[in-house]
Amino acid sequence: MLLLIAAIGLVAVIALVLACVAITTFPQNKSASDNKNDENTKRLNDEAKRLNEYQHRLQVVEEQLNINGDVKKPEVSEILPADAFQISVYTDAKGTDYSTQRAIDGNDHTFMLTNRHTNPWWCADMQDIYHIKRVVVTNRQTSATSTLARATNLRVGVTNIRPQIGQTLALDAYELCAEEPGYMGALGIVTCPHGISGQYLVVQFQVENQQMNIAEVKIYGYKDKL
Secondary structure, X not given: OHHHHHHHHHHHHHHHHHHHHHHHHHHHHHHHHXXXXXXXXXXXXXXXXXXXXXXXXXXHHHHHHOOOXXXXXXXXXXXXXXXXXXXXXXXXXXXXXXXXXXXXXXXOOOOEEOOOEOOOEEEEXXXXXXXXXXXXXXXXXXXXXXXXXXXXXXXEEEEOOOOOOOOOOOOOOOEEEEEEEEEOOOEEEEEOOOOOEEEEEEEEEOOOOEOOEEEEEEEEEEOOOO
């Protein structure tokens, strides 16, 4: 009987000890879980704070550089090409070359002239990226109707790829600024839409087996100065 009472007492003591252990352990496990959640929350809050700071810095930079388009563009002015070339240069019986530079020498009474080609072209190298706003092409000064008629189906465009001398230039080889179907007349004045920019400006006539003669090409636009 005494042994039974002792056994019961021992069981009670063990149960009490286990209960105490359970009571002390459970809050500790819960506390560790809570601490982990708190760490995750803090990390997410820190990430959100850094993202907000980054977005704020980006906004400041955009305002400083006027990336959103509020920047005031410089005045449109004449662009003087650093170089110019054409599909070919015609040489007459006297050995005179009707070279590309004749179209940018400021003299309406001189002119460039090519050999016969399909879609002959003339190109100005501006040595940098320019926004093109307007191009004025002056036809050759002559009374010969057939010579004047060479200036037919004017096309003006820009590209960043240098056209190759001697090679036919496809009509889609450049970004078209504008075109004037039919006879150009004494002057061809082309206005380019906003966003047209490039290093090389192309003047081309869409004709079959014909020479190209131009007295002058004047290019107007601006260069970004951010």
